[in-house]
Amino acid sequence: MDNAGNMGNTDSFFAFVGDLLLIRSDPEPSLPVLSDLEGLPFSDRSPGLGSDQRPGNRWASLGSDQKLPRGMRLVSLRDVWGILGENAFCEAGRAFQLMEWSRRNCYCGHCASRMTDIPGETARQCPDCMNTSYPPVSPAIIVAVEKEGQLLLARSSRFPKGRYSILAGFVEPGETLESALEREVMEEVSIRVKDISYFGSQPWPFPHSLMVGFRALWAGGDIAVDGNEIEEAAWFSPGSFPDIPPSISISRRLIDDFLARNGKE
Numbered sequence: 001m002d003n004a005g006n007m008g009n010t011d012s013f014f015a016f017v018g019d020l021l022l023i024r025s026d027p028e029p030s031l032p033v034l035s036d037l038e039g040l041p042f043s044d045r046s047p048g049l050g051s052d053q054r055p056g057n058r059w060a061s062l063g064s065d066q067k068l069p070r071g072m073r074l075v076s077l078r079d080v081w082g083i084l085g086e087n088a089f090c091e092a093g094r095a096f097q098l099m100e101w102s103r104r105n106c107y108c109g110h111c112a113s114r115m116t117d118i119p120g121e122t123a124r125q126c127p128d129c130m131n132t133s134y135p136p137v138s139p140a141i142i143v144a145v146e147k148e149g150q151l152l153l154a155r156s157s158r159f160p161k162g163r164y165s166i167l168a169g170f171v172e173p174g175e176t177l178e179s180a181l182e183r184e185v186m187e188e189v190s191i192r193v194k195d196i197s198y199f200g201s202q203p204w205p206f207p208h209s210l211m212v213g214f215r216a217l218w219a220g221g222d223i224a225v226d227g228n229e230i231e232e233a234a235w236f237s238p239g240s241f242p243d244i245p246p247s248i249s250i251s252r253r254l255i256d257d258f259l260a261r262n263g264k265e
């Protein structure tokens with residue numbers, strides 16, 4: 001069967017072993033369709049399988065002891081971007097998040113009754129207390145702060161050795177994106193920012209974030225790291241950059257945008 005071009009196709013099917021995605025590797029990498037997976041013993045699968053045409057809605061999980069079909073292999077969600085592109089990454093991320101949400105919301109968190117799917121919606125409801133659950137999306141801001149042609153880069157203890165990136169943090173209840181950004185920058189490096197402008201966003205399914213990217217300018221204060229989340233931070237000129245994140249992330253796109261505007265590709 002010729003599956004070329006099925007990326008982003010509504011027939012694409014997302015089967016996971018743990019958090020690894022099953023993809024076709026022969027004759028070339030592509031997303032499988034359901035008929036590729038016939039006969040596999042799914043331990044869990046999306047409701048309404050075969051009828052729901054939105055990409056990413058069709059998922060299933062397989063036991064880790066399952067022998068893989070010929071011509072298929074398992075890849076991490078992060079690797080999907082490099083192998084199959086951004087659309088496939090977003091759709092696989094959606095499938096993974098729906099699967100995780102589905103598993104964690106079998107029972108009502110309020111009264112412990114069994115939840116049921118709401119037809120036509122991506123939601124579950126408790127038949128006894130009407131508590132409704134939707135797949136969570138957690139917004140996080142990510143910001144490129146500039147000062148006189150230099151970019152603020154910081155090292156988190158969670159990063160690989162030598163890696164620096166721009167600042168990021170989760171939005172808390174009651175905050176606007178802008179106030180979350182101002183708070184995060186102040187907490188992590190003790191500086192104030194101004195002229196916050198929207199750059200773009202990226203779903204980040206680890207486990208269910210939406211990264212919202214901004215540019216901002218330094219407005220005052222000297223860098224003083226919190227010593228907790230951030231080990232080290234400094235202003236970097238183009239040409240003297242440390243190791244930065246790989247190109248699939250919005251952090252890298254923001255850094256590349258800074259470099260393009262400041263004389264370095």
Ligand SMILES: [Zn+2]
Pocket residue numbers: 108109110111112113126127128129130131
């Ligand atoms: Zn309930």
